[in-house]
Amino acid sequence: MTPVLATLMPDGLRRGTAVSVSRSTALVLALLAEATREGSWAAITGMPEVGVAAAAELGVELEQLALIPDPGAEVAAVLSALIDGFDLVVLGPAIARSMQAPLARRLAGRVRNRGAVLLAAGPWPGADLELSVSNRRWRGLTDDGFGHLEFRDVVATRRGRGAAVRPRTVALRLPGPDGAVAAGEGSAGHGLRKATG
Numbered sequence: 001m002t003p004v005l006a007t008l009m010p011d012g013l014r015r016g017t018a019v020s021v022s023r024s025t026a027l028v029l030a031l032l033a034e035a036t037r038e039g040s041w042a043a044i045t046g047m048p049e050v051g052v053a054a055a056a057e058l059g060v061e062l063e064q065l066a067l068i069p070d071p072g073a074e075v076a077a078v079l080s081a082l083i084d085g086f087d088l089v090v091l092g093p094a095i096a097r098s099m100q101a102p103l104a105r106r107l108a109g110r111v112r113n114r115g116a117v118l119l120a121a122g123p124w125p126g127a128d129l130e131l132s133v134s135n136r137r138w139r140g141l142t143d144d145g146f147g148h149l150e151f152r153d154v155v156a157t158r159r160g161r162g163a164a165v166r167p168r169t170v171a172l173r174l175p176g177p178d179g180a181v182a183a184g185e186g187s188a189g190h191g192l193r194k195a196t197g
Contacts, residue, residue, distance in 0.1 A: 001034055004183045008131070008156050008170045013088070013119075016112040018104075020096070020124040024133035025050060026058065026174045027156065028090055028121050030181040033059030035088050035117075040064065043082045045071045046092025047121060057179040071095065076103055083110050088117045096122035129160035133174070151177045153184050 001012040013019065013035060021028050025047070032042050032055065041064050044050055048069035052062055066086070071078040075095060082089045089111075091099075099107075104125040111118045120127065133154045140150030151173045158168045176182025 002181070004172065004181055005030065005034060008158055008168060008172070009129070013117045015115040015117060017128040018108050018111060018118040018120065018124055018126065019129045019131065020120045020122065020127040022122060022130070022132040024154070024174070025121065027131060027133055028119060029055055029058040029060055030174060031119065032065070032088065032090065033180065036061035036064040040087035042066070042088040042090065043068060043086040044090040045078065045082060046095040047090065058175060059180045079107055080110060083107065083114055083116050083118065086116065088119060090119045090121060093122035096120040096124055099125065101125045129158065132157050151175060151182070
């Protein structure tokens with residue numbers, strides 16, 4: 001994992017876990033970029049707004065990615081098949097929001113057994129790790145609205161179980177000036193830890 005994301009998630013994406021990411025498609029794609037660069041296969045379902053250009057810009061290896069815009073009526077069967085066939089499965093916000101707890105538990109068990117990672121773009125019942133993004137601010141424009149958007153400062157927060165039980169907050173640039181995730185500037189007054197790397 002790159003140093004900037006390791007500041008947020010020292011253990012990275014652990015196999016057999018469910019992770020929820022709230023309010024940031026860019027963070028979902030940044031995590032996918034890490035996984036696909038390391039050779040993992042990933043699938044995104046229920047996120048028709050995610051395109052290959054955005055994924056590629058954030059560093060996702062497109063040869064390692066499958067897009068399933070709509071899982072259809074048989075969501076449970078489709079998700080089970082994806083968990084069986086991919087290292088990392090991303091669920092769109094509508095799927096995550098509508099997931100009933102019994103099905104979520106069954107899928108979490110399948111994820112553990114297969115050694116996959118379930119990444120929900122929204123709240124997920126019983127998530128091992130919860131990531132959220134706040135304080136978004138685009139940079140590059142002057143006060144009178146001229147210029148070009150260069151990068152976006154955000155604050156990412158991690159909460160979870162086990163070693164992640166203590167919340168961690170990190171300033172990120174998502175996307176950074178080159179399109180990928182980058183370290184943001186921390187502010188001691190806001191309890192941020194400066195990301196390194």
